[in-house]
Amino acid sequence: MELVLPNDANPLGNILGGKVMHLMDIAAAMAASRHSRRVCVTASVDSIDFLRPIKVGQAILLEAQVTDAARTSMEVRVNVYSENLRTGERHHTATAFFTFVALDEDGRPTPVPAVIAETPEEKRLQEEARERRRARLLRTGRLKDAAGGARTPQAVGGEASAAAAGGGGHPGDRGPKGAGVGGEEPAAEKSR
Numbered sequence: 001m002e003l004v005l006p007n008d009a010n011p012l013g014n015i016l017g018g019k020v021m022h023l024m025d026i027a028a029a030m031a032a033s034r035h036s037r038r039v040c041v042t043a044s045v046d047s048i049d050f051l052r053p054i055k056v057g058q059a060i061l062l063e064a065q066v067t068d069a070a071r072t073s074m075e076v077r078v079n080v081y082s083e084n085l086r087t088g089e090r091h092h093t094a095t096a097f098f099t100f101v102a103l104d105e106d107g108r109p110t111p112v113p114a115v116i117a118e119t120p121e122e123k124r125l126q127e128e129a130r131e132r133r134r135a136r137l138l139r140t141g142r143l144k145d146a147a148g149g150a151r152t153p154q155a156v157g158g159e160a161s162a163a164a165a166g167g168g169g170h171p172g173d174r175g176p177k178g179a180g181v182g183g184e185e186p187a188a189e190k191s192r
C-alpha cells in the first residue's frame with residue numbers, strides 16, 4: 001500500500017500509469033521470489049488496462065498472487081485498487097499478468113516449486129494461467145515448451161508451494177509455502 005503523492009501524478013492529479021506499472025512489477029517480483037525463494041526477473045507482462053484513475057491523496061493497494069508455475073517461470077497476477085483513506089471506499093483499477101523467471105546464483109533459469117491449487121478459485125486461476133502461457137509462448141515462438149509447462153506438484157519436489165495469498169489465494173499461506181503479496185483484503189501491510 002502506498003499513498004499517491006503529487007510527484008507521481010499527471011496535471012489532472014491522477015497517478016501516472018508508469019508509476020502503477022512500477023509498483024505492479026515490484027509486487028509481482030516479491031510474490032515470485034517468495035514462491036521460489038530465488039531472485040526473479042520479469043520475462044513478460046501481458047496487457048494492462050487502467051480501468052479507473054487513482055487520485056493524489058488516495059492510497060494505491062497492490063495484491064500479487066502466483067497463479068501457476070511451469071519449470072523455471074511463474075505467472076503472477078497483480079490486482080490494483082484505489083482506496084479513499086477517509087471513507088474506505090475501494091475500487092479495482094487494474095489487473096495484469098506477469099511472467100517471472102527464477103535465477104540461480106549464476107544468473108541462469110532454475111526450477112521453481114509447483115503451485116498446488118487447492119480451492120476452486122485457485123484451480124480456475126491455474127487453468128487460466130496455463131491457457132495464457134500457451135498464448136504467450138505462441139507469441140514468442142516458444143510453443144514447443146508449452147506442453148511441458150503444466151506440471152504436477154511432484155515435478156520439482158522439495159518445497160511444495162501453493163498458490164499465494166491474494167484475492168482467492170490461501171489467506172494463511174505467506175510463509176515458506178506462500179508467494180503472495182496482498183491478501184483477500186488488499187490491506188496495507190501486505191504490499192510492503
Ligand SMILES: CC(C)(COP(=O)(O)OP(=O)(O)OC[C@H]1O[C@@H](n2cnc3c(N)ncnc32)[C@H](O)[C@@H]1OP(=O)(O)O)[C@@H](O)C(=O)NCCC(=O)NCCS
Pocket residue numbers: 041042043044069070071072073074099101109136137140142145149
Ligand atoms: C527471462 C530470461 C532469464 C529467460 O532467459 P532464456 O535464456 O530465454 O531462458 P529459457 O529459454 O531457459 O527460458 C526460461 C523460462 O522463461 C520463459 N520465458 C522466456 N521468455 C519469456 C517470455 N517472453 N514470456 C514468457 N515466458 C518466457 C520460458 O518459457 C522458460 O519458462 P519455463 O522454464 O517455465 O518453461 C532472459 O530472457 C532475461 O534475462 N531477460 C531479461 C530479464 C530482465 O532483465 N527483466 C527486467 C526488465 S529488462
